[in-house]
Amino acid sequence: MNQIIEQLMKHRSIRKFTAEPVSEQMVESIISAGQMASTSSNVQAYSIISISDAQKRAKLMELAGNQAYIAESPVFLVWCADLYRLSEAAALHSRKADQYADSVENLIVATVDTALAAQNAAVAAESLGLGVVFIGGIRNHIDAVAKELQLPELVYPLFGMCIGYPDQEPMLRPRLPLSSVLQHNSYDKQQVTSGIAPYDQASSAYLLARSNGKTSVPWSVQMSKRLNEPVRLHMKSFLQERGFMKR
Amino acid sequence: MNQIIEQLMKHRSIRKFTAEPVSEQMVESIISAGQMASTSSNVQAYSIISISDAQKRAKLMELAGNQAYIAESPVFLVWCADLYRLSEAAALHSRKADQYADSVENLIVATVDTALAAQNAAVAAESLGLGVVFIGGIRNHIDAVAKELQLPELVYPLFGMCIGYPDQEPMLRPRLPLSSVLQHNSYDKQQVTSGIAPYDQASSAYLLARSNGKTSVPWSVQMSKRLNEPVRLHMKSFLQERGFMKR
Numbered sequence: 088m089n090q091i092i093e094q095l096m097k098h099r100s101i102r103k104f105t106a107e108p109v110s111e112q113m114v115e116s117i118i119s120a121g122q123m124a125s126t127s128s129n130v131q132a133y134s135i136i137s138i139s140d141a142q143k144r145a146k147l148m149e150l151a152g153n154q155a156y157i158a159e160s161p162v163f164l165v166w167c168a169d170l171y172r173l174s175e176a177a178a179l180h181s182r183k184a185d186q187y188a189d190s191v192e193n194l195i196v197a198t199v200d201t202a203l204a205a206q207n208a209a210v211a212a213e214s215l216g217l218g219v220v221f222i223g224g225i226r227n228h229i230d231a232v233a234k235e236l237q238l239p240e241l242v243y244p245l246f247g248m249c250i251g252y253p254d255q256e257p258m259l260r261p262r263l264p265l266s267s268v269l270q271h272n273s274y275d276k277q278q279v280t281s282g283i284a285p286y287d288q289a290s291s292a293y294l295l296a297r298s299n300g301k302t303s304v305p306w307s308v309q310m311s312k313r314l315n316e317p318v319r320l321h322m323k324s325f326l327q328e329r330g331f332m333k334r
Numbered sequence: 335m336n337q338i339i340e341q342l343m344k345h346r347s348i349r350k351f352t353a354e355p356v357s358e359q360m361v362e363s364i365i366s367a368g369q370m371a372s373t374s375s376n377v378q379a380y381s382i383i384s385i386s387d388a389q390k391r392a393k394l395m396e397l398a399g400n401q402a403y404i405a406e407s408p409v410f411l412v413w414c415a416d417l418y419r420l421s422e423a424a425a426l427h428s429r430k431a432d433q434y435a436d437s438v439e440n441l442i443v444a445t446v447d448t449a450l451a452a453q454n455a456a457v458a459a460e461s462l463g464l465g466v467v468f469i470g471g472i473r474n475h476i477d478a479v480a481k482e483l484q485l486p487e488l489v490y491p492l493f494g495m496c497i498g499y500p501d502q503e504p505m506l507r508p509r510l511p512l513s514s515v516l517q518h519n520s521y522d523k524q525q526v527t528s529g530i531a532p533y534d535q536a537s538s539a540y541l542l543a544r545s546n547g548k549t550s551v552p553w554s555v556q557m558s559k560r561l562n563e564p565v566r567l568h569m570k571s572f573l574q575e576r577g578f579m580k581r
Contacts, residue, residue: 088363091338091461095367095454116335118516120342122509124453125468128557128560129537131510133581134526136517144521171523172514173557176530180550191573192473192566198442199492202449203342206371207342210457221372226439237520248453262369267365267419269365270383272390272482274414277383280422290376306376310420311427313375323581326438332579334570 094213099259101218102156104251105121107224109161113215117250121208133204134169136236137162143235150231151247160249163166164234165225166205169332170241176221188241189333194326201245212250222247229325240330258297261289341460346506348465349403351498356408360462364497368455376570379444380451381416383483384409390482397478398471398494407496412472412479413452415444417488417578437487437578440572448492469494476572487577505544507535530554 092267118135126132138144141158147165148157157163170188187193209219225232225247232244262268267282287305295303326332336393347430365382373379385391388405394412395404404410417435424433434440456466472494479491509515534552542550571578 089461091341092363092367092458095458098370098372100385102371115516116339119509119512121338122512123343123345125345125347125456125466125519127468127470128556129507130480130557130560131515134515134517134521136519137520138519140519142350167521172510172530173527173561174529176554177558177561179530179554186561187564187567190562190565190567191570191579193561195445195473195492195569196365196470198445199389199449202446203453203561206450206453207457209372210454211339211342214336219372221374223374225442226442235520237343239521239523243520245442259370260376262366263419265362265366265369268378268381269368269526270381272383272385272387273482274381274383274486274489276418276486279416279419281427283419283423307423307426310377311384311424313377314424314433314435314440315428317434318437320437320581322442323438323579332438332570334566 095210097259098213099257100220101251101255101257102154102220103253103255104156104160104218104249105254107161107252109217109250114162117208117211121204121212124203124207126200126203127196130173130196130200132169132173133201134167134172134242136165136167138165146235147225147232147247150228150235151222152227154222154224156220156249157222157247160251162250164243164248164250165236166201166248167238167242168201168245170197171239174241191332191334194331198245205220205246205248209248216252217250218253220294222249222250226319226322229321233329243326243329243331258293261293342457344506345460345492346504347467348500348502348504349401349467350500350502351403351407351465351496352407352501354499356464356497361409362454366459368451371450371454373447373450374443377420377443377447379416379420380448381419381489383412383414385412392496394472394479394480397475397482398469399474401469401471403467403496404469404494408498409496411495411497412483413448413492413495414485414489415448415492417444418486421488422554436577438579438581441578445492452493452495456495463499464497464501465500467496469496473566473569476568480576490573490576495500505540
């Protein structure tokens with residue numbers, strides 16, 4: 088254990104923020120730390136759009152699922168996987184028509200690059216006493232979001248991120264047993280699924296405590312509900328229309 | 335600035351390790367820190383396979399591009415995006431045939447979850463004085479790697495990660511100008527591409543220094559070469575065969 092691991096182990100998403108502003112300098116230092124994350128072959132395939140315009144915030148809140156904290160957080164960032172910059176850089180030396188930006192591989196590369204940088208940024212923000220929450224809901228109406236932000240081809244909004252000073256102290260959510268997640272030398276289906284039952288218990292106990300006895304839906308029941316919902320089925324056609332994953 | 339941001343700003347990939355072993359306890363603490371990263375709707379859609387078997391290491395090294403450090407690093411982890419556990423958990427309460435695990439959305443969710451956890455793990459490892467490097471080459475022959483690791487459907491190897499005590503002190507690689515990466519309220523193509531020319535200069539200077547004057551290929555030339563290479567075009571059919579991104 089050390090100070091850094093201690094901080095990582097204390098992470099919880101924050102969905103209620105004080106009115107205290109977060110300076111632009113802080114945002115820049117958070118993003119700079121994000122940029123230092125590893126990047127596949129140095130492609131740095133991401134762009135971050137900070138939304139300070141109140142009208143635009145309200146619009147994004149509506150599109151992403153109406154969570155008040157999207158409008159209210161001091162800082163709201165939209166993390167975009169971005170192959171546009173790369174494609175323009177490459178076009179200085181070769182024809183765009185010869186590029187493979189449209190491969191599934193490059194979609195994966197851009198998505199991973201963005202997530203690595205965002206997680207570094209989240210760690211940096213928390214080290215400054217700030218709290219964060221990722222907003223996957225930004226993909227609920229991804230086409231409208233992309234238009235609102237004037238994203239060009241080969242750029243897609245991956246997730247949002249609210250940042251601010253915490254005005255709540257949520258419990259830590261337990262995670263799957265380590266043995267269900269960490270394998271040795273090959274994948275052992277039995278070991279992976281053996282974590283489900285104990286985690287159902289642990290997550291039920293957590294929910295019960297967090298909701299003051301009101302709910303305790305086991306994890307596997309939540310996951311069943313989630314996996315049986317036809318959520319964001321527009322992603323495939325949206326990404327293809329934007330020049331991604333054609334081959 | 336604080337100790338944590340200072341560490342993040344000093345990240346560089348390590349490709350040469352001392353023989354000093356990394357304890358299993360350390361690996362577990364690194365993975366536990368990884369697990370505390372944010373996860374989309376708590377799906378925790380990843381599995382990590384630690385490869386200690388020397389023969390398996392040699393095989394993976396061969397498949398991933400023959401970098402010696404894959405065989406030689408004290409720890410080698412394969413980070414897998416994993417919807418199998420989730421699908422099995424959901425199947426306790428509903429029919430597998432009704433699940434949407436095969437959507438592009440769920441591929442993105444699993445890929446992001448894996449990357450967030452891996453970046454947290456990288457930060458934890460570095461806080462312990464260790465060095466890491468991500469290995470995208472694990473996708474070079476992804477089908478053979480999946481077979482080697484006995485991965486079931488709905489699991490794919492996203493990247494490898496070498497971990498060990500650094501036996502080199504590489505220079506920090508400069509990143510794109512902040513102004514090319516951080517936008518305000520909407521995407522400004524002009525601003526995004528304006529970073530290319532100055533970064534070509536900065537990255538050339540870096541390469542020149544690192545190679546003792548031997549090479550200074552500008553970033554945009556490297557990117558042109560990279561984007562014009564038909565690399566890992568098997569990803570689309572591989573992922574579909576494994577049950578991903580069918581709709």
